[in-house]
Amino acid sequence: MHILVTGGMGFIGSNFIRYHLKHYPQDEVINLDLLSYAANQLSLADITQLNYHFYQGSINDLTLVQEIVQQHQISLIINFAGESDVDRSLTKSDVFVQTNVAGVNNLINVALKENIPRFIQISTDEVYGSLPALEFAAEDAPLNPSSPYSATKASAELLLLAAKKSYQLGINIIRSANNYGPRQYQEKLIPKAIIAFLKGNEIPLFGKGLETRDWLYVNDNIRAIETVIHSGKIGEIYNVGTQKELSNFAVLQAIAKNLSGDSSLIRFTRQRPGHDQRYGVQTAKIKELGWQPEVDFGLGIKKTVTWYQTNRSWWDDKNYR
Numbered sequence: 001m002h003i004l005v006t007g008g009m010g011f012i013g014s015n016f017i018r019y020h021l022k023h024y025p026q027d028e029v030i031n032l033d034l035l036s037y038a039a040n041q042l043s044l045a046d047i048t049q050l051n052y053h054f055y056q057g058s059i060n061d062l063t064l065v066q067e068i069v070q071q072h073q074i075s076l077i078i079n080f081a082g083e084s085d086v087d088r089s090l091t092k093s094d095v096f097v098q099t100n101v102a103g104v105n106n107l108i109n110v111a112l113k114e115n116i117p118r119f120i121q122i123s124t125d126e127v128y129g130s131l132p133a134l135e136f137a138a139e140d141a142p143l144n145p146s147s148p149y150s151a152t153k154a155s156a157e158l159l160l161l162a163a164k165k166s167y168q169l170g171i172n173i174i175r176s177a178n179n180y181g182p183r184q185y186q187e188k189l190i191p192k193a194i195i196a197f198l199k200g201n202e203i204p205l206f207g208k209g210l211e212t213r214d215w216l217y218v219n220d221n222i223r224a225i226e227t228v229i230h231s232g233k234i235g236e237i238y239n240v241g242t243q244k245e246l247s248n249f250a251v252l253q254a255i256a257k258n259l260s261g262d263s264s265l266i267r268f269t270r271q272r273p274g275h276d277q278r279y280g281v282q283t284a285k286i287k288e289l290g291w292q293p294e295v296d297f298g299l300g301i302k303k304t305v306t307w308y309q310t311n312r313s314w315w316d317d318k319n320y321r
């Protein structure tokens with residue numbers, strides 16, 4: 001298989017590439033990444049296999065994407081490329097529309113023109129919006145995004161579903177819960193808190209930290225993507241999550257405990273505009289394909305904390321990209 005991975009220098013994409021090259025050494029993996037502020041080339045610096053190629057560039061660059069697809073006879077696109085930070089989207093929505101919507105539209109156009117049989121879009125549980133306690137959205141629940149970020153992810157999904165209906169593009173959409181684990185840029189809650197505890201800095205937390213999230217260890221998400229590649233039904237949407245949840249405050253307490261950190265460093269700040277109280281996804285559909293999460297939060301956060309402790313140069317490097 002010849003796979004175009006877009007956004008492969010980011011958090012989930014780089015973990016996917018590492019896993020895929022290890023388990024499927026016969027596949028060719030092409031990584032196209034713009035190297036935005038969130039990318040870190042150290043994530044894949046040790047990958048020297050000849051079946052891995054990196055191109056710096058944008059999914060919005062039609063000519064470049066088309067050249068890559070033709071040169072490498074791409075048969076599968078997995079799109080991880082995106083602007084992924086909710087807080088940034090609240091003040092810089094333009095770049096979210098450009099990358100998350102126009103960029104995906106561009107990839108769809110190339111996929112159709114070059115007859116690429118499969119396109120897997122990495123989406124998010126945030127497209128369902130905030131849900132009441134104990135409610136879990138199934139894949140056919142309405143889209144109800146709250147932030148510019150989740151609105152652009154939902155828009156991209158609609159473009160893909162339209163391409164499926166109009167041109168029979170072989171799509172899958174994976175809506176995953178909040179990922180955490182090694183190689184996540186430090187603007188996100190878990191790496192931000194680990195690094196702040198390690199440095200003895202204050203850790204800002206919105207409101208009272210009572211919002212809850214379903215925390216999915218990144219390798220569990222990678223195995224879900226692997227499952228969809230091999231057993232997913234073309235055209236289908238799959239939710240991925242643990243169906244367990246923790247408040248943001250409880251997450252910070254768990255990190256503090258693992259680091260013998262000082263919980264008094266947590267500082268409550270003003271609430272985020274439109275802050276969703278809770279997400280929840282039903283995962284029966286992907287479980288029918290044989291997937292289930294393997295790493296519970298206690299173990300996952302321990303592994304994550306240890307990784308940041310032992311890979312300081314990854315996050316402390318002045319030349320981050």
Ligand SMILES: NC(=O)c1ccc[n+]([C@@H]2O[C@H](COP(=O)([O-])OP(=O)(O)OC[C@H]3O[C@@H](n4cnc5c(N)ncnc54)[C@H](O)[C@@H]3O)[C@@H](O)[C@H]2O)c1
Binds near residue numbers: 178179180
């Ligand atoms: N992190 C999560 O918890 C989570 C959960 C569900 C879904 N997602 C989705 O998964 C995808 C990956 O998330 P992540 O956390 O790895 O994000 P990330 O911010 O760590 O990485 C995104 C990558 O995309 C690249 N990129 C940005 N614009 C690009 C462009 N125009 N062309 C090519 N590359 C571009 C960046 O350089 C970066 O390497 C995103 O689309 C996000 O919406 C993330």
